[in-house]
Amino acid sequence: MYEKVLIAEDMDDINKGVYSLLKELGIPEIQQVQYCDDAHLKLKKGVFDKDPFQLLITDLSFKSDHRNEKLASGEALVAQARAEFPKLKIIVYSVEDRLQRVRSLIANYKIDAYVCKSRTGLKSLAEAIKSTYTNQLYLSTEVSNALSRKSELEINDYDILLIKHLAKGLSQDEISHLFKQKDISPSSLSSIEKHLNRLRIQFKANNAIHLVAITKDLGLI
Amino acid sequence: MYEKVLIAEDMDDINKGVYSLLKELGIPEIQQVQYCDDAHLKLKKGVFDKDPFQLLITDLSFKSDHRNEKLASGEALVAQARAEFPKLKIIVYSVEDRLQRVRSLIANYKIDAYVCKSRTGLKSLAEAIKSTYTNQLYLSTEVSNALSRKSELEINDYDILLIKHLAKGLSQDEISHLFKQKDISPSSLSSIEKHLNRLRIQFKANNAIHLVAITKDLGLI
DNA sequence: TAACTCTTTGTGGATTTCCGTAAGGCATAC
DNA sequence: GTATGCCTTACGGAAATCCACAAAGAGTTA
Numbered sequence: 001m002y003e004k005v006l007i008a009e010d011m012d013d014i015n016k017g018v019y020s021l022l023k024e025l026g027i028p029e030i031q032q033v034q035y036c037d038d039a040h041l042k043l044k045k046g047v048f049d050k051d052p053f054q055l056l057i058t059d060l061s062f063k064s065d066h067r068n069e070k071l072a073s074g075e076a077l078v079a080q081a082r083a084e085f086p087k088l089k090i091i092v093y094s095v096e097d098r099l100q101r102v103r104s105l106i107a108n109y110k111i112d113a114y115v116c117k118s119r120t121g122l123k124s125l126a127e128a129i130k131s132t133y134t135n136q137l138y139l140s141t142e143v144s145n146a147l148s149r150k151s152e153l154e155i156n157d158y159d160i161l162l163i164k165h166l167a168k169g170l171s172q173d174e175i176s177h178l179f180k181q182k183d184i185s186p187s188s189l190s191s192i193e194k195h196l197n198r199l200r201i202q203f204k205a206n207n208a209i210h211l212v213a214i215t216k217d218l219g220l221i
Numbered sequence: 222m223y224e225k226v227l228i229a230e231d232m233d234d235i236n237k238g239v240y241s242l243l244k245e246l247g248i249p250e251i252q253q254v255q256y257c258d259d260a261h262l263k264l265k266k267g268v269f270d271k272d273p274f275q276l277l278i279t280d281l282s283f284k285s286d287h288r289n290e291k292l293a294s295g296e297a298l299v300a301q302a303r304a305e306f307p308k309l310k311i312i313v314y315s316v317e318d319r320l321q322r323v324r325s326l327i328a329n330y331k332i333d334a335y336v337c338k339s340r341t342g343l344k345s346l347a348e349a350i351k352s353t354y355t356n357q358l359y360l361s362t363e364v365s366n367a368l369s370r371k372s373e374l375e376i377n378d379y380d381i382l383l384i385k386h387l388a389k390g391l392s393q394d395e396i397s398h399l400f401k402q403k404d405i406s407p408s409s410l411s412s413i414e415k416h417l418n419r420l421r422i423q424f425k426a427n428n429a430i431h432l433v434a435i436t437k438d439l440g441l442i
Numbered sequence: 443t444a445a446c447t448c449t450t451t452g453t454g455g456a457t458t459t460c461c462g463t464a465a466g467g468c469a470t471a472c
Numbered sequence: 473g474t475a476t477g478c479c480t481t482a483c484g485g486a487a488a489t490c491c492a493c494a495a496a497g498a499g500t501t502a
Contacts, residue, residue, distance in 0.1 A: 010340050012238070012343045013235045013239060013338065013342055013343050014235055016237070016238040016241060017233070017235060017236075017237040063340070118232060119233055119284070119286070123233070166430055167431070167434035169428055169430065169434075171457090173457095173458075186479080188481050188482075189481090190481050191479080193459080193460075194480085196459095196460095197461075200460095205390060206390030207460080207488085209390065210389065213389070213390075393488075394487095407450055407451080411450075411451050415450080415451095428489080
């Protein structure tokens with residue numbers, strides 16, 4: 001089993017919960033940090049001391065406070081960690097349950113497991129730890145079909161961007177101009193209308209207002 | 222100090238963290254539930270057994286799963302608990318940090334403390350427990366000014382209702398018809414336009430979409 | 443009562459969104 | 473090569489919004 005594990009999680013209560021789980025699993029060396037930058041430092045120090053961490057368990061969202069950090073999000077931490085320490089196992093442990101998000105983490109950073117925080121989050125996390133130790137990708141049940149092809153008709157980054165700009169108060173015409181200016185394709189008013197229309201249908205929204213309200217409730221934007 | 226405390230929190234890791242905090246505080250009887258309905262049952266049973274809970278610590282958001290519950294949210298649980306057990310102390314422990322939300326919980330249900338989950342959430346929770354035991358309202362630092370600045374409260378229930386219906390996807394014309402039907406005044410399309418226009422100016426919103434997005438972020442709707 | 447203010451309601455017009463249709467580009471399959 | 477499907481773009485009309493101004497009503501004050 002793992003000998004040396006790092007937990008990156010800003011909320012102290014969860015941090016505590018994960019810590020006691022690792023203790024129960026009999027892992028001898030456990031370190032905890034509440035900031036992404038601290039996590040990065042610890043990882044580097046481990047390598048420097050010739051005693052590297054074998055596993056990183058990290059959240060995705062870290063509330064920002066007075067400190068201004070270089071690594072502003074869990075995703076940034078994952079990206080950095082994967083780039084610098086290819087052998088490090090990474091488990092993402094987050095409330096986020098959007099399949100698209102999970103997919104992109106796996107595709108871009110080759111994370112070793114994704115566990116949704118939930119009623120049974122800790123149990124899943126325990127399984128994830130065991131699976132990753134034997135080099136098996138682990139996804140908790142909530143997101144287990146993130147890799148199946150069926151859910152391909154999800155929304156992509158372009159759609160999110162579109163809705164975000166809508167929510168910021170831009171008209172469709174203004175978005176069109178902005179996209180042209182930034183070389184984001186498609187940028188024609190007609191295409192923007194078409195994409196929004198598809199999204200409205202997909203989310204069963206009556207109009208653009210409704211669409212923004214729904215996606216906000218879902219936490220997509 | 223409290224003798225009998227109930228924790229309602231769906232995520233097992235946080236539940237674990239809170240539990241160990243209460244243990245450290247020397248509270249002898251601690252019970253935990255992961256569903257609102259279970260919390261309600263426990264509270265009722267306590268009274269029935271002539272050994273009522275003195276304190277409820279509850280989250281606001283509970284993910285729904287296969288069970289279909291009567292009390293679908295933490296707020297519903299709080300409402301029910303306050304109505305049935307006026308002497309029960311209630312601490313809400315949630316990530317939600319919108320002042321309006323805190324305000325309405327205090328105004329409507331007379332909760333005894335509101336603690337934001339954060340890096341130092343557990344520490345705040347400990348203070349909240351002590352404060353409430355001496356009948357003092359406690360608000361964690363993130364939301365401590367929820368009661369001070371009531372300046373922004375120039376919007377009334379009519380405005381909120383209006384925006385809520387917008388967010389549900391109704392057109393201004395449909396809202397007009399609905400209001401006429403329900404005898405809500407003013408109900409003319411013209412007046413609805415005028416009110417929305419005032420709100421847009423007030424919130425510096427470019428259009429109705431923007432207005433809904435802003436008020437949603439503020440937790441007004 | 444008259445003057446004043448505030449709110450509701452109405453009207454017209456510019457702008458934007460909504461929705462269908464159609465043309466053109468581009469890749470893949472036959 | 474041609475056919476096919478998918479996507480972008482364009483255009484036009486209906487509907488909804490945004491906005492300015494005017495009229496009617498209700499309440500207040502002098």
